[in-house]
Amino acid sequence: MKPLPLPALSPADVERFWSKVDRSGGPDACWPWRAGCTADGYGSVRLRISRGRWGSYRAPRVALTITSEFVSHEAFVCHTCDNRRCCNPAHLFTATQAENLLDMRRKGRGTPMPRPVRKPLGKGSRLDAARVIAMRERYLGGETIASLMRSFGVSRNHTTRVVKGTSWRNLGAAV
DSSP states (O other), rough: OOOOOOOOOOHHHHHHHTTOOOTOOOOOSSOOOSSSTTTTBBBBEEEEEEEEEEEEEHHHHHHHHSSSOOOTTTEEEESSSOOBBBBOOGEEEEOHHHHHEEEEEHHOOOOOOOOOOOOOOTTTTTOOOHHHHHHHHHHHHHHHHHHHHHHTOHHHHHHHHHTTTTSGGGGGGOO
């Protein structure tokens, strides 16, 4: 989900923001956000969008916006230090989603996408592992696709995919 564009910040907003950042380590150190955080560990700041309306924004995005000319609301704000609470603009840069993912994997933080796990069979399922194995054995024994589809109550396409192994691949080799 893309963040909302930041509202215009008043000098009071900027002062309030920096009062919640620990800059005591100097210009090269991480500047941790000392106030509230999101569930995934990023600093979070609430800003007035309009009269009576407030929005939550990630603190690193606000820090970079305050100190640079422009940060697109479509850009990702990334950390060279990998510290999610860090608000030091020297540690922040903007990137596309693809660049962000590449940076993450380069630093060894990315995990390969998990392989999909077959969901438990629903109430309407006509096949389970035992029936698939039986269908494949009967096909190898010479039974036709038409006979199998009638026997197991599934479509011709599905029967073909099962016996050829393009469906239920987790059961091993098929025909």
